[in-house]
Amino acid sequence: MDVFQAIQERREITTYADRSIPDKVLEKVVDAGYYAPTGNNLPSKSLIIVRNRPNLDSLAATTPYMNWLKEAKAAIVVTGKPKISKYWLQDASIACAFIWLEAVEAGLGAAFGAVYHSEDKKESFVRENHVRKLLSIPEEHHIVAILGMGYPEGTLKPKKHLAREDIVHYETFS
Template identity: 30%
Template sequence: MEVLEAIRTRRSVRKYEKRSVPEEFVRKILEAGRWAPSASNAQPWSFIVLRDEGVRKEVARAATYGRFLAEAPLGIAVVVDPAASTHPVEDGAIATQNMLLAAHALGLGTCWIGSYGSSYEERVKEVLGIPEDKRLLSIISVGYPAESSKSTRRDLGELVFRDRYGKSG
């Protein structure tokens, strides 16, 4: 799938078929995360592949807005090291988005489950054995889509200015 098409057609998917995601696809998704840009090329991330059903269920129990992870065949937790980068949040966010797009291009559905600064970040870190000095940026649920979303966006005309803030053109 071409990049612009992937960006335009990706939507969050929270319901998945039961079939599992091939390891070869998991690898491609992780590669897409690995090749994300980061401030000073710090690459302050690590990714935890969540295949084990028990682990996913425990994470889903803790993550108030990510309950559907329990029914997804796969999850990927994106961990960042704040000491390794001047912009750990942005770095981890771009890696996450790269993986969402790669998964979509492979015919998979994903949803970004926010974690950074959430009420459940510490609990999920505990479940996954993430060291105290690292942060859990996001968790991505992944699987073959069993629903399609029609989320829309504001028109460009509402959000693009020319030369100065507030000046439409």
């Protein structure tokens, strides 16, 4: 599968088969986040791999929208360090995208659970502290997201996108 095919086939998968992810497969997905670029090549992101069932179940309580983690076979928590780079949020977000695309390439389904909430500091504090306490994440890290994954239970129809002309503009915003 090439990158463009993985981009096209990427879907939010929240129902997983009862099948474990081999270490070799998961490590390649993790490496996609590790090798993702960062602004000025600064080490502003961290990745925490979670496979332990009780921890995955506890992470599901981070927000009311992450119950799918109770079925996930693994998760990668992506953090950013504002003291290292002013581009920490972009760096962590790019890592999330690379992880998701490599998961698709590996035949896994993945779902994105936003933790950091830039416009609701109170909600972000609650979400981040839930994850921070569970996984012993230092205070200088913002917890950006949790990507849960596993082998998909079934096949989803292709995603319907907005009209391209509503999204793509040339030379000026028209």
